[in-house]
Amino acid sequence: MTQTHWLDGSPANLVHLSNAKGMTASFMDIGATWLSARVPVTGKLREVLLRANNMQSHLEQTAYLGAIVGRVGNRIAKGQFELNGQQYQLPLNNGENSLHGGEVGFDKQRWQIKAQDSQSVTFSLLSVDGDQGYPGNMQVEVEYQLTDDNQVVIRYFATTDKDCPINLTNHAYFNLGGEGSGWSAKDHGLQICAPYYLPTNTQLIPTGELKASQGTSFDFSQMKKIGADFLTDDDQDIASGYDHAVVFEPERCDGKQVVAQLVSPNDDLIMQVFTTKPAMQLYSGNFLAGTNGASKSYPNNYGVALETQFLPDAPNHPEWVELNLGESILKVGKTYQHQTSYKFLSA
Numbered sequence: 103m104t105q106t107h108w109l110d111g112s113p114a115n116l117v118h119l120s121n122a123k124g125m126t127a128s129f130m131d132i133g134a135t136w137l138s139a140r141v142p143v144t145g146k147l148r149e150v151l152l153r154a155n156n157m158q159s160h161l162e163q164t165a166y167l168g169a170i171v172g173r174v175g176n177r178i179a180k181g182q183f184e185l186n187g188q189q190y191q192l193p194l195n196n197g198e199n200s201l202h203g204g205e206v207g208f209d210k211q212r213w214q215i216k217a218q219d220s221q222s223v224t225f226s227l228l229s230v231d232g233d234q235g236y237p238g239n240m241q242v243e244v245e246y247q248l249t250d251d252n253q254v255v256i257r258y259f260a261t262t263d264k265d266c267p268i269n270l271t272n273h274a275y276f277n278l279g280g281e282g283s284g285w286s287a288k289d290h291g292l293q294i295c296a297p298y299y300l301p302t303n304t305q306l307i308p309t310g311e312l313k314a315s316q317g318t319s320f321d322f323s324q325m326k327k328i329g330a331d332f333l334t335d336d337d338q339d340i341a342s343g344y345d346h347a348v349v350f351e352p353e354r355c356d357g358k359q360v361v362a363q364l365v366s367p368n369d370d371l372i373m374q375v376f377t378t379k380p381a382m383q384l385y386s387g388n389f390l391a392g393t394n395g396a397s398k399s400y401p402n403n404y405g406v407a408l409e410t411q412f413l414p415d416a417p418n419h420p421e422w423v424e425l426n427l428g429e430s431i432l433k434v435g436k437t438y439q440h441q442t443s444y445k446f447l448s449a
Contacts, residue, residue: 106157108119108161108212109161109210113157113426114130114132114157115131115215116129117129117130117131117215117223119221119248120220120248121221121248121252123142123250123251123252124142124147124242125141125142125147125185125446126138127139127254127270129223129246130307131212131213131225132160132210132211132212133168133169133170133208133209133210133211133433134169134213135168135169135209135301136151136168136169136274137151137153138151138167139151139444141446141448142252144299144448145369145449146148148278148280148443149281149373150276150277150278150280150281150373151168151274151275151276152167152275152276152277152281152390152393152396152404153167153168153281153393153395154167154393154396155394155397156394159393159395160252161210162394163289163394164389164393165387165389165393167274167275168273168325168401169208169272169273170208170213170244170271170272170368171203171209171271171272171273172207172265172268172269172270173203173204173207173208173229173233173234173240173268174200174236174267174269174270174417174430175201175270175271175273175383175411176202176407176409176413176415177200177385177415178192178199178201178267178273178302178414178415178417178418179198179305179415179418180194180198180199180237181193181198181200181204182200182418183267183417183418185265185266185267185417185431186265187273188237190235190236191235192204192235192294195212197305198234198305199305199306199307201370202273204235206234207234208227208242208270209273211227211246213225213226214226216243216361221247221248221250222246222248222272223246223428224243224244224245224246225243225244225245227241227242227243228240228242231263231264233437236267237264237266238262238263238264238265238266238298238434239264240260240262240266241261241327242259242260242270243258243259243260244256244257244259245257246272249314251441251445252446253445254442254443254444254445255443256272256333256441256442256443256444257436258270258440258441259434259437259438259439260437260438261432262432262434264434265432265433265434266430266431266432267430267432268430268432268438269411269416269444270411270438271296271383271410271411272442273303273407273409274407274444275404275406276405276406276444277405277406278290278365278366278367278371278372278373279366279367279368281395281396281397282397285366286401286403286404287329287386287403287404287405288327288329288332288403289328289329290318290327290328290364290365290366290367290406291325291326291363291366292322292325292326292327292328292363292364292365292406293323293324293325293326293362294348294350294362294382294384295323295350295354295360295361295362296322296323296348296349296350296362296381297316297323297351297363298313298316298348298349299312299315299320299346299347299348300312300313300347300349300413300414301313301402302340302345302346303340304364306340306341306345306414307414307415308347308414310419312333312349312425314319315348318335319331319332319335319337320337320348322348325363328344328386328406335447341388343387343403344385344386345383345386345388346382346383346384347381347384347413347414348381348383350379350382352426355377355379355380357378357442357443358376360374360375361375361377362408364406364408367373370449371446371448372447372448372449373445373446373447374445374447375408375410375411375444375445376442376443376445377441377442377443377444378441379411379412379428379442380412380413380426380427381409381410381413381427382410382411383407383414384406384407385406385407385409386403386406387402387406387407389407390402390405410440410442412428413427413430416428416430429447
């Protein structure tokens with residue numbers, strides 16, 4: 103029998119937003135997940151997000167489709183970090199490492215719908231002290247807003263009663279050709295204002311080096327197809343494609359300037375990215391194969407994730423704070439507050 107309920111025995115609660123231009127966006131309380139974005143293109147609505155085809159498939163998928171991941175998105179080496187003189191051990195759910203908050207991260211938890219109207223919804227979650235090995239009671243809120251200029255704005259807020267690492271992001275996969283189109287992530291054009299990227303070891307943990315993108319396959323300073331330099335160097339070979347953090351030009355990280363642009367394969371839709379975060383994980387969907395999607399079983403590279411965030415394994419690299427690459431430790435009495443927007447422009 104197909105599972106229609108979440109792990110707690112109740113069905114998901116869904117929220118549907120729409121704007122004056124006819125764009126719609128849908129979300130669910132499980133993982134505060136962004137399920138759908140339907141954008142008007144040449145008079146028709148086009149679904150541009152990947153998602154599971156039902157709750158059973160969502161339970162089975164391991165791609166974090168559209169979910170909010172945390173407390174710490176991305177990888178922490180060996181699931182370990184030291185903070186205030188204390189050593190912490192997290193669950194290992196990605197080989198020898200902790201990924202996206204652990205075995206039962208924010209993506210697998212039921213969030214509360216705190217507020218909603220026709221164009222916005224706010225989800226809240228209390229992550230208790232010791233949740234997945236992390237210290238402190240952390241109160242988290244994520245607001246999604248669909249504006250009338252076809253922009254999905256994601257606002258993140260968090261407070262804690264013990265110092266704790268934090269790195270919230272949304273794990274949406276985009277296919278601007280259309281969820282059921284058959285186009286690949288590699289067919290999309292991409293431009294990123296990122297002069298550096300982070301090489302990784304075989305466990306996909308950053309080596310610590312900030313490597314200049316210019317002249318490498320990670321150079322997206324000019325618009326090019328994601329597939330143009332796909333698997334052309336050792337750094338990509340390790341990850342079976344792009345699965346790397348790219349570091350933005352710091353002056354652009356004000357939430358108002360474009361840091362990245364994704365263009366549909368037939369050039370009829372553009373998505374612009376704005377953020378207050380210093381970096382973004384560029385992930386070309388290298389391990390999507392077998393995910394039961396809305397229209398088909400997805401092959402590898404069927405969508406691309408542009409996950410704005412602090413750098414991977416940041417709790418183990420305090421030197422990055424001095425390089426103005428973000429403070430990944432939320433201190434008691436402080437508020438974590440960041441914003442990322444995805445704006446859709448049809449040709």
